[in-house]
Amino acid sequence: MRAIAVSDYGTPPSLTELPKPEPGPGEVLIHVRASSINGFDGAVAAGMLKGMMEHRFPVVLGKDFAGIVEALGDGASRFVVGDEVFGVVMKPYLGDGGLGEYLVVGEQYGITRVPKGLNLPDAGALGLAGSAARDSVDAVAPAAGELVLISGATGGVGALTLQYALAAGADVIATARPGVDEEFVRDLGATRVVDYSGDLAAQVRAIAPDGVPAVVHLAGDAAQLAGLLAPGGRIVSTLGFGPDQHPAAIAVMASPEAATLDRIAADAASGALRVPIMRTYPLEATPQALADFGAGTLGKLAVSV
Numbered sequence: 087m088r089a090i091a092v093s094d095y096g097t098p099p100s101l102t103e104l105p106k107p108e109p110g111p112g113e114v115l116i117h118v119r120a121s122s123i124n125g126f127d128g129a130v131a132a133g134m135l136k137g138m139m140e141h142r143f144p145v146v147l148g149k150d151f152a153g154i155v156e157a158l159g160d161g162a163s164r165f166v167v168g169d170e171v172f173g174v175v176m177k178p179y180l181g182d183g184g185l186g187e188y189l190v191v192g193e194q195y196g197i198t199r200v201p202k203g204l205n206l207p208d209a210g211a212l213g214l215a216g217s218a219a220r221d222s223v224d225a226v227a228p229a230a231g232e233l234v235l236i237s238g239a240t241g242g243v244g245a246l247t248l249q250y251a252l253a254a255g256a257d258v259i260a261t262a263r264p265g266v267d268e269e270f271v272r273d274l275g276a277t278r279v280v281d282y283s284g285d286l287a288a289q290v291r292a293i294a295p296d297g298v299p300a301v302v303h304l305a306g307d308a309a310q311l312a313g314l315l316a317p318g319g320r321i322v323s324t325l326g327f328g329p330d331q332h333p334a335a336i337a338v339m340a341s342p343e344a345a346t347l348d349r350i351a352a353d354a355a356s357g358a359l360r361v362p363i364m365r366t367y368p369l370e371a372t373p374q375a376l377a378d379f380g381a382g383t384l385g386k387l388a389v390s391v
Contacts, residue, residue: 089186120210
């Protein structure tokens, strides 16, 4: 099979020929059709997770996947051959990834069926970012009309978080640079936008002189953002900023349980949630997609496998 892999720590990712995997007990073999780029993939490619997770080289990149079940391992019964599925690779080691033509994963965690109304390209860009967005909004739990600052609103997780926060009735302040970035978040429903490349604190204080009740930290300086909280406020972070750093902080790590995946997939299938794919690359162009992601991009960069 063809896959985008790294052969050692920090080596450039490249299109590689690898053996087609076989499903073990409780596993399913997926013919992958779609994936996407996440910050985690860039970190793995750069060798940043050396010493933090086991690497089984060659490491195939890609947390997200969507495709068709091709074979079942012994005892696997949750799916049948031919099912369209999507999810997030959640193995305790790095080696198998969604940026390849075939993938083996366990059938119980990080995978679910693709519902009617959701196509595989959208599903392939939804798993990790959608889980992070849903978990972040659940953690910040905005009340109707409550002011919530989303820092990093233009990214893949941010664009989905913005939509979920608005759907919950929050009064959202989205961070975005003027121009195309601001147009992007306004198109998703944001009515309050602040320029993070300017004096962010002054802009937020102009809207909320006493501070904001809630912040979702997806990018930017967490300490500065925490300083913008109103008394009794809370800050939810997907970037490791937790109660050890600030008493009002809640650290969130995306947990793509089947129930969460089912929820975000149903929202995308119904049109309640827009999957913000801005560009799609063929598998062989994934190194360019990773470079473009690292340079900064709006929404999601998808990969067609």
